[in-house]
Amino acid sequence: MRKKFIFSIFLFGFCFLPFLSKAATLSLSPFSGNYKVGETFKVFVILDTEGVETDGVDIYYLNFPPSLLQVEKVEPGNLYSETVTNSVDNLNGKIDFSQVSSGGTTFKGSGTLAIITFKVLAEGTANVYFDFTPGDTKDCNVSSQGIDVLSKVENANYNLGSLSSGIAITFPQLDTTPPSIEEIEVSVKDTKATISWKTSEPSISWIVYGTTTDYDKEEKVLSFATSHSITLKNLSPSTTYHYQIRSKDKAGNIGYFTDKTFTTKSSSISDQQLELEEIKAKFRNLLIQIIQVLEAIILHLEKELKARS
Numbered sequence: 017m018r019k020k021f022i023f024s025i026f027l028f029g030f031c032f033l034p035f036l037s038k039a040a041t042l043s044l045s046p047f048s049g050n051y052k053v054g055e056t057f058k059v060f061v062i063l064d065t066e067g068v069e070t071d072g073v074d075i076y077y078l079n080f081p082p083s084l085l086q087v088e089k090v091e092p093g094n095l096y097s098e099t100v101t102n103s104v105d106n107l108n109g110k111i112d113f114s115q116v117s118s119g120g121t122t123f124k125g126s127g128t129l130a131i132i133t134f135k136v137l138a139e140g141t142a143n144v145y146f147d148f149t150p151g152d153t154k155d156c157n158v159s160s161q162g163i164d165v166l167s168k169v170e171n172a173n174y175n176l177g178s179l180s181s182g183i184a185i186t187f188p189q190l191d192t193t194p195p196s197i198e199e200i201e202v203s204v205k206d207t208k209a210t211i212s213w214k215t216s217e218p219s220i221s222w223i224v225y226g227t228t229t230d231y232d233k234e235e236k237v238l239s240f241a242t243s244h245s246i247t248l249k250n251l252s253p254s255t256t257y258h259y260q261i262r263s264k265d266k267a268g269n270i271g272y273f274t275d276k277t278f279t280t281k282s283s284s285i286s287d288q289q290l291e292l293e294e295i296k297a298k299f300r301n302l303l304i305q306i307i308q309v310l311e312a313i314i315l316h317l318e319k320e321l322k323a324r325s
Contacts, residue, residue, distance in 0.1 A: 070117075072096060072117060090133075
């Protein structure tokens with residue numbers, strides 16, 4: 017996948033760009049760390065579509081300092097079905113990677129696009145960054161029906177050191193542990209369900225859900241917290257739903273809970289119908305009160321007429 021293919025219908029898609037209320041993010045996890053010369057470490061390229069259905073991603077380019085780092089391998093993730101480009105230029109410090117969907121499938125949500133294994137060559141500070149300018153179609157992008165919906169990238173910096181003879185250097189422990197998800201509670205009605213849970217550390221969280229494990233819907237809370245609650249609305253009564261809770265900490269580690277299910281309650285009428293019935297009942301009561309007032313006025317007028325005659 018290259019820009020000239022993704023944006024061959026860009027002018028058409030640009031007309032509809034203002035209607036996209038959400039936009040995608042590319043980030044690196046971990047985004048910082050301390051590593052020794054000769055050591056290898058993995059960096060995860062994370063895609064978060066922010067609820068947008070996407071059909072491809074182009075990393076053009078992800079840059080790294082070739083005097084300090086060398087790429088050992090780039091392992092594709094499985095967010096899209098086809099890896100079109102996967103090449104590394106260790107001489108100039110560039111990674112070129114792209115994936116696209118096929119058969120009309122799309123990806124919506126957050127996940128690992130690729131895993132990069134770096135080897136530390138020398139001491140220094142290594143900046144690893146995406147080529148990205150908002151609105152530019154000739155660098156990194158996320159495609160949604162021919163429109164580039166990538167709005168933000170999060171780059172990384174790594175401190176690279178060495179071991180001197182007889183002197184041990186202690187590196188701070190890098191946070192690579194995803195938040196744990198526990199104390200899950202579900203409150204179910206006929207057309208909505210409220211799911212609450214707690215995480216072991218402040219995290220942003222979201223729920224993917226649907227009638228199958230394809231999870232075709234998503235609800236997200238973007239504030240960091242340890243107590244979370246999300247209400248899923250407009251559900252179908254008497255229906256079993258699959259859902260999965262996901263939480264991401266400030267270091268970019270994502271925790272997943274295994275697939276769970278709930279079944280909505282049966283209902284002869286929907287919430288909207290119930291609300292309409294309540295309005296009707298209030299209107300009927302108001303009409304009764306008006307009729308009673310009119311009857312009292314008529315009775316009073318009749319008495320006045322009799323008294324005058």
